[in-house]
Amino acid sequence: MYDINRIHDYVYKEFNIRLDAYKSVQMNRRIENFISKLEFNTTSDFIRECSIDKHLRENFLDLITINVTQFFRNSDIFFRLEELFKKYIPKRDVYRIWSSACSNGSEAYSVAMILENINMPNYEILATDIDKKMLNYAEKAIYTTYDLRNVSSEYIDKYFNFFNDKFKVKDFIRNKIEFIRHDLILDYFPSCFDLILCRNVVIYFTKDEKMKIYNKFYDSLNNNGVVFIGATENIYDYKQIGFNKLGTFFYQKVVK
Known part of the structure; x- marks a missing residue:
């Protein structure tokens, strides 16, 4: 019904996002459902309206960048980071962490x-995402009660200020995190990290793109650094890349 290839071209031109890196059936179905629900008759009608309607553009960008996240997502897994830093990641003067595809910053x-709570305040975090709107949201560091549904009252008291019925992350944490735009498919990967989080993102990518990303993560890690992936993901060829599996969802760079 719609010209998907033309829409892919439009997305690349307007947003610099390569949709061919995503699993085609899933992504194309999402796009077609989105357009049909808005009752556009043709691809041209949709693209034309997207170019003049800011709200439509933002909603469409949200659809293709898949912004789904929350604080301490899969908390039983997430809090294993305490053990990870105490037992597996080498001691540093400053720990460098990359939260890739960070969405609204909650990750x-x-x-x-977690690091503040275990008395390891010597860290800096790079948080990246492809969606500028999400990055702006993350930088403001303001969240609703619902956003904090997985956050303990102890953590809320320690790390948030309450105002206007919302919660803002305290500056001593906010100042240690830098938010910048980054595309996992197209952009150069930064380096020298002790921990990289890439959770519930690459499941939408093709197998080839997944391998490229995981190989780049390997190169981006310090020796013995760790990649933390999502609860529904696996790095199937981790030994071939050069990782050792520390347990489900954690892969450590092997010193060669």
């Missing part, structure tokens, strides 16, 4: 709170 702030 990066979750890591920061």
